[in-house]
Amino acid sequence: MSSPNEAQSAWEEYMRRSGMPSCAFSTRKTIKIGTGTTTQRKESKIFWVGTKLDDSQFEIQRVNKHMAPSGDVQHIPADKFYKDFHPEVELFNTRILPVMRSIEQAVNRGDRHRERGEPYSAEFEYNIALGHDEQCVRALFGMGLVYLSRNETDKARNVFKELVEINATFAPEHKHLFNEFGIQMRKRGMFEEAVSYFQRGLRFDTDDENLFFNAARANYEMGNYQECVRNLTASLEINSAANEAREFARYLQQHIGRLMREARLENHIATPLREAVEHANLLAEQQTAPDGGPNASESKGNHKRLRYDTQSRNIDILS
Structure with a gap:
């Protein structure tokens, strides 16, 4: 196992070469199988995407079965990251990064369709993104706006519930999505949900x-x-x-x-x-x-x- 200093040096070298602050990493988890004298220990890997925020901390997000970073975002101290997380550069480049790009491209296409007043085409693209990552924030926002544009308020409410439960790191553009979603909810008489969305945007x-x-x-x-x-x-x-x-x-x-x-x-x-x-x-x-x-x-x-x-x-x- 590499020392924290060696891990830090390797990480900094990777960032210099790739120009990216993110990469895939793995942690090891030991699982007990069986009971008594037949108990066996099996080691498994858990994959993550880690992003360096500054010299003191990293942001990590677990990789799902579709090789997409998904779910809650956590922050851990840099020294713990260097000690427990092992780089998986090839996995990141060959499997995870292509999936991340596919999600982004699908969401961008969905946004363009939605802005042109093509809700069914937008829904198709958002579903592609959600097929990789069912907690994709931008795709969920887009899907919710599609439902609201078609007056499918029950479906929009379900999306609303999913979004407020995600402990994600919201980017600046998400603030405007909270605002847009809230406006559309208010126009359809969903006042409580609208207020909740504006308040959630104000948290950021x-x-x-x-x-x-x-x-x-x-x-x-x-x-x-x-x-x-x-x-x-x-x-x-x-x-x-x-x-x-x-x-x-x-x-x-x-x-x-x-x-x-x-x-x-x-x-x-x-x-x-x-x-x-x-x-x-x-x-x-x-x-x-x-x-x-x-x-x-x-x-x-x-x-x-x-x-x-x-x-x-x-x-x-x-x-």
């Missing part, structure tokens, strides 16, 4: 005004006005220059009496809601850019992704 980016704004919109539809205003305030605190967010704050202030009646709140109980709405409206009136600059209309360009219809009260983030 607490500074996204769009996620906060959409969470406010969904909570408004549910009649959760206090939570609506809390999320709208958070959105405005990040970017008070967003035109439609400011309109929404003014709309809430103009209709505070109706909101209180609908929520059946007595005046003394409704005081926190009234104060919260006033605070949101004050933020809206500031009209300052997130960096404090005077030209709010050019800041981030994020307000261009918001749409608010004063007639239907329909509010969406478009991207």
